Structure formats: structure tokens, C-alpha cells
Amino acid sequence: MRTIKKVLVGQSGGPTAVINASLAGVIRQAHEHDLKVIGMRNGIEGFLEGRTANLTDLFHPARNHHTYGKQAVELLARTPSSFLGSCRYKLPDYEKDLPFYQHLAHSLASLDIDGILYIGGNDSMDTVEKISAYFAANHTDIPVIGVPKTIDNDLEGTDHTPGFGSAARYIATVVQELARDAEVYGKPSITIIETMGRDAGWLGAASSLAREKNEQAPDIILLPEVAFDEERLISKIGALFECKKSIIIVASEGVRRPDGSTLLAKSKVRMDAFGHLADQSGNALYLAELCQKHFDCKIRGINLNSLQRCAIHAASETDLREAWQLGAAGVDALLAGKTACMVGLQRVSDTPYQTEVHCVAVAEIANKVKHVPADMISDDGCWVTEKALTYLRPLISNGNHEAGSQEGGLPVFIPKLSQNNGF
């Protein structure tokens, strides 16, 4: 087993509010074990171009007096988006492009790298798998470990992914606020709030937590897991208007028709490097136009866009803690001689919320998608079950960091006026 003295770490894929907390966990844990830490700039893509950052110089308490202050690692952990920069770069199979991997091996050797940590989602675990497969075939003893992150929460092998809890908390919070805002004129209105979630509906599902705070919103959640049914939606909205005036719909960006096509015109759709549909965003606009055809009322489409993935100001403290924990666990896994693995969280208990860190073979999870399972979706397909709420609740918790009027990670508002509070 190789002695680890110097670790290379990269961040890849879409950023999150807490992805730097994982990097902070890596840096702190590595320094605790007297390891040096080198960062890839813009992930594997930048590293192969020779772009790195000496994170030990920048963050080691004994060395950082020129660059960052004493609390630098803590400040890093609360800085959103990938500090090292990111990439979306699909590695070739090593059988098909050996020179690519030889260049990689040479770059690693020239920096005396003893182990690699890659912080990312599904696509990044594909990168971990490919590099470790090449190493295995070539008897290179550099371990490669994945550290999960994605706001989409669509990664197998972990109870949930760091980044999801903060995005979920942000979404539930703004749905609470927008629901109050939408009903202010007491006139019929439809508000469509679009969340991310290209393949899986976890972010949309998380908006259900808003309704737990007596907010009576959202009314409808549209998930990619449930085939979009235009008639059913219009009929559901019509029924809701019988008993309330302000309808709040949360729609995942990945909502699709029964034939798998996205709601938007095909001309707007293109593929990214991993073959995913890009530019899906716009469901809020599409649904707003659809509703306009059927209902004569105020209709508003709100796309939460990148706001939801960088909102460190609304981060979940549980999420921040776990992101840090998994970064540190990545270092531990390297030191334990593991490779071709991803560190993940296993839930031991919902109440009190308890998790354990474990390692899963990256071959079992790369390029898979963890969907919202059927038993977390209500029978009518537009709400979630108690099982989903039980799963979601602890992830947005702020624990001991709750401010005055907060409960379970969400703001608490004064109950609404009822019809019989007047004269």
C-alpha cells in the first residue's frame, strides 16, 4: 500500500452552496495527517492543462499568513460555488485513448501525487471510475476516491448528497415566501416556480416542506418521475380554484411528456458533453403560457435558476456539516488504502437523525440516476408521501443554529387571517 504524502483534489460538475465545505474538510483532514494538498483548477480538464493550486500553501495554518487569515478554512467552507473552478469533461475509455491516460499519469508523477479525491456528482464518479480502472489495469497504486456533491440528489450509494439539503432548504423557504406574496391582492392567481432537477425530482419534492409550516403551499408538485399530463394539470388547477384563490405549482426542470420529450420546443434543446439535455430550463414559462390559455387570472412564472445552487446565505447547517464530514472521510479512505470508491452517508435513524459514513464501489453508482421512488410520490402524482417528508425533514435542519422565528430549518410565519376575524 502506497504511503500517502500528497493528495490531489478536484471539484467537478455544477457547483453547490456547500461544495467548498467538502474541500475544506479535505484540506483540514489532510493537514491533520501532515499531508500536502494540491488542487486541480477546473477539475480534471484544468489539471491536464497543468493548472493547479497549492492548497497547503494557501490554507495550512503555519503557511497562510500571506494569503488568507486564520479562519481561512472555515471561510472557504461558507463560500459558495467551486473555489477551485469546475469542468464538465467526459474522460475517454482508456482502451480507446491510451495517450490521454499516459499524459495524466505523467502529470501526477511530476507532482508526486499519492492519491486523488474528486468532489462531484454522477459524471464525476464516471471520472473516478475511469481513472481507477486505468490505474488497476496498469498497476499504478494511486488510489482514487469520489466525494459526492450535487444539489439534484440523484446519486446512488448515499442516503443523500451534500448540496441537496441547502438547495432544498432554499427552495422550501422561498416557496413559503412566494406563497405569501402571491395571495396579497386576494385575486385568483397561478404562480409557477421552476426548480432544477434534470432527471430526478428531489428538489421539486423538497418544496413540500413549505406546506408543513401551515403555508398551504405549494399546491402541486410536478416531478420528472411522473409523466406530464396537461389535461390532468388543468383539471387539478380548476378543482383547486373551487376552494382557494392563489395556486402555487412547483415544476422540476426535468418534467417530461409521456413520450419522454421535454415541455419546451425541441429547437431549444441541445446536448452537453455527457449527453444530457441542456437548456431545459423554461418549464415555468411554458406552463405559464399553458395556464394563460385556460384561466383568466394573474399568472407568474418564476425560475429559481442558479439562485438555488449557490444560496449559501440560506444553507442548511446539517448539509454544511455533512459536506465537510465527507471531504474529511475522503482523506480517511485514501489513508485506509481504499480506491475506486465513493464515500457516502448511510442513514441510521430518522428521529433522532443519525448517519454513518460508508464507502461504495464507484462502478456500482457511476452514470446511474437515483429517482424519487414511487412510494415517495402520492397516488395522484402531484404531491409526496409521508415517507418523503420523513426523509427530507432532517436534511434542511439548522440544528442549534436556528434563529428566532425558525423551526426545522424553515421560517415560521404568523398564521393567515381567516374569514371570520373581522366584524
Add this chain to the structure above:
Amino acid sequence: MRTIKKVLVGQSGGPTAVINASLAGVIRQAHEHDLKVIGMRNGIEGFLEGRTANLTDLFHPARNHHTYGKQAVELLARTPSSFLGSCRYKLPDYEKDLPFYQHLAHSLASLDIDGILYIGGNDSMDTVEKISAYFAANHTDIPVIGVPKTIDNDLEGTDHTPGFGSAARYIATVVQELARDAEVYGKPSITIIETMGRDAGWLGAASSLAREKNEQAPDIILLPEVAFDEERLISKIGALFECKKSIIIVASEGVRRPDGSTLLAKSKVRMDAFGHLADQSGNALYLAELCQKHFDCKIRGINLNSLQRCAIHAASETDLREAWQLGAAGVDALLAGKTACMVGLQRVSDTPYQTEVHCVAVAEIANKVKHVPADMISDDGCWVTEKALTYLRPLISNGNHEAGSQEGGLPVFIPKLSQNNGF
């Protein structure tokens, strides 16, 4: 002078994050003086339909055991959007519609109302002026006082309006976050963030506070006060691309061409009850399409939409405190026998930040718009001056409520990696 025993209070116009803090101030101060408080539901419009709320029943500490808990007024203050509901309702001139005012007078008499407080912006001050003008002409001794609120900060007669500081803090915070998010791939990109601000650019200007936190963003601020110049914008972006990759543009929804027309096609524009242009929103989309024609890079348009006016989760504590203070001051003004006035804030000092409450005749301010003055806008028209920053800074402050990595009301991030931190 009439003895005040029962106060009627209404909320009107677009909601804000802290408009209920003003209502809370009214309720607490009224109860301190043993006054009863009746709420108009949906402003003057709902009141004229006979819809009210007995706020003393709901919120008096001795009476609220059935409805709300002991901390009810504090919880109300931290609940966004108008608790009483709102309206956009333009009153007729009393010379032209006497029956309207007779109906109003009858409704007030039937509830034994001794004084009226109306929490709102420009249009609401028009309501205050018209009612008080009718009363003056008819020797009715019911005083009418306006309490300012508007996230747009475009109201004369006060240093700034409650609601603005919280929206400003929200905008500067998310601009900091979005700027970090936008540069993650290290590739050229343009991000256009649209703020509210139909007539005045205060909200857009407030995004300048983000750059103070070493975030190097936004790069360009487009204000309604500066005629939109397409060529200048494109040339400015081109120049910025010479020295940086990720360009952040903040555009007020009210940005107009030199001929006064909005950026959007006229077909999308309609007038609201007060003759304002509605549906202006969409500048981000327009500018994104414009940039797409000139630059081959990733372009993203983000409309902050209603998010910015209900984000109590990111409220400024200074703003919350002042909103409450002005609600209480409204009650004091009624008790002091004032009428046809608006209570407002006068700034005594920037550092330390100090204000005093004063009263201004509503006739002097109704239907006027306070624009960002020329000496707060930089010579090139797309940034603000130090005078603007000095004005803005204290308004977003969280004072003693600052959490760990906050400074001046905004999050503090780890400084960015520079080019020479590698090997």
C-alpha cells in the same frame, strides 16, 4: 382635536419583506396607548366592501389566547407580504365622486374610527391625500397618516423607505453568490440579473454593495435614470472581456431607451390602475438575446422577480427595526393631532448611522418619484458613486445580528484563487 380611541390601519401596494413590521409597530404602539386597532382587509378597496379584521382581538396580549401565541406581534413582524392583504386602488377625486366618499365616511362612522393609518408607497400616499382632502373640505376631524413602505425606495419625504433595505440586502447577497457561480467553468459568460424598480433604479444601484465585498461584481448596472444605449453596452462588455471572463450585469426592470420606451416590445406592455406600465419585467431576457447576437459565450438571464420583495429570510435588521419604528410613529402622529402627513426618516449621520423620525405633508410627496440623483451615478452611467455607497451601506446592516462570516450585512467569502497560486 378628536380623542383617538380606535385606529383603522391598512396596507396597500406591492408587499415587502417588512411591511408587517410596520403593522406590528402600529399594533404594539396602539395597545400601549389603550387604543383599539381595526385592520382594513385588502386596503381601502376591501374596507369599502366591509371587510375588516379586529387586530386588537387578534394581537392584544390579554385577548389573543384563542388565536395567536404570546409572541404574536414579533412573529407578525417577521412574516413577509401584507398580512392584511393589499390592493391597487386609485381613489376618485372627491369633487367628481361624492357618493364614494360619503360611503367611506359612513363606513368609518359605523365602526367608530377615530384615525386612519395607511401603510404604502407613492400610490398609497395619493390615497392618504385624497381622503384627508375630503375630510378637510367636510370638517371631518378624523386624522389620516401615511406610513411609508416600498422596496423601490422611490418615495419623497423620507431618507429611504422601509422594505428597501431588505430588498437591497437580498439583491447584493444573491449578486455575490451568482457572481461566484457564474465563473465556475472559467469560460466566457454574461449573466444578466434583473431587479425591480419601475421608475427608479435604487434596487439596481444597491447591487453595487456586492462589489464592496471583493467580489468584482457586478460589472455594469443599468438604471432607469440613464437612457439605455445599446451600442455603449455592447462596447463596454467587449472591453470587459479583455480583462475578465465572467461579466455580471444588473438591469433594473425600468430601463428605457432615450425616447422613453421600454426595452420590451410594446405589445407586452399594459397599464395598471395607476397608469404605470405593467409587465415590464423581462429586461433580462431582452438583454440576454441582445448579447447573444454580439458574443459567442454562455449567456444567462435571471429575473429576481417577487423573490426580492418577500425575502424575509435575508431581511436587513436595520430595515426591520425602522419599519416597526415608523408604524409606531404613525400612531404617535395620530395622537399628536397630525393629519394629511406621512411619517418618514431623516438621516442625521452616516457613520455612525443615525436617523430621526419626522412628518411631511403628504401633498408634497404623493405621486412624485424619487430618482437616483445624478451625483450618485458614475460618469459612464453604469455604476454608482461613493456618495451612493455611503447612502446605501447602513441600510442593509444587520447590526448585532451578524452571523459568523458576515460583514456590513453581507456574507464574506474566501478571496478568489489568483493565477499564481499553483506550481
